[in-house]
Amino acid sequence: MxxxxxxxxxxxxxxxxxxxxxxxxxxxxxxxxxxxxxxxxxxxxxxxxxxxxxxxxxxxxxxxxxxxxxxxxxxxxxxxxxxxxxPDPPESAESALTADHDARLDLRAALAALPPRQRAAVVLRFYCDLSVEQTADVMHCSTGNVKSQTARGLAALRRAFEPAGVWEGES
CATH class of the missing domain: 1.10.1740 (Rna Polymerase Sigma Factor; Chain: A)
Incomplete structure (x- = not known):
């Protein structure tokens, strides 16, 4: 060529x-x-x-x-x-008031708080829609490692979105 x-x-x-x-x-x-x-x-x-x-x-x-x-x-x-x-300045005051925008920012912050390998596993599995095997190939690790990194990442994301006091017996 x-x-x-x-x-x-x-x-x-x-x-x-x-x-x-x-x-x-x-x-x-x-x-x-x-x-x-x-x-x-x-x-x-x-x-x-x-x-x-x-x-x-x-x-x-x-x-x-x-x-x-x-x-x-x-x-x-x-x-x-x-x-x-x-960080980038907010796009506009009007868009900062929408619930979708707030939810997106919360998700980004929670995703940013994940360790790099957990973040990579979650992004590859759920944003890029890769299988466990494909993700393992991309990350140069075992499928078990992908499963554990993904599980830990999802658990951390769930904790980030739980209402305060859920685990302390409050209703």
Whole structure:
């Protein structure tokens, strides 16, 4: 394949799938700026390996796997602990008043509080709709690990949304 044809194919793919990749990255890291950095790193790796990526059956799965591995790798380096980015300002006062917006913010905060591997397992299983086996493949771990990480993550999310006093015998 000619280099220009390969570049055009890569550019067409990234242009079409960029919003989806950014949403997945945001769900993983809970920061739009960092999500952009993750996607940029993942897309660079995808470009370097485009010949191999172009030969796979599920290109979206391949790109998602690269993205999740970039995220998990970054978590191990500690970069995310050294660099703090201020949160985005609210979009508008009007949209901040809606219940859906509040619920979304609560869910994002609860998701952000999960440890990275639990967050990755929950995002891959429920946002990306992957099976336990597919998630294990993406995360380079056993299916049992995926099940336990997912169960722990869901339990933490449930606790975050329980009304106060439920476990203290209050009604």
């Amino acid at each position: 000619r280099a220009s044809a390969r570049d055009e194919e890569y550019t067409a793919y990234v242009t079409a799938r960029l919003p989806w990749l950014q949403r997945v990255a945001y769900l993983l890291c809970q920061d739009w700026h960092r999500a952009d950095d993750l996607v940029q790193t993942a897309m660079t790796r995808l470009y370097v390996n485009w010949r191999r990526a172009g030969a796979v059956e599920n290109l979206d799965g391949y790109a998602r796997t690269v993205l999740v591995r970039v995220f998990l790798s970054e978590q191990r380096t500690g970069w995310w602990k050294r660099v703090a980015v201020a």
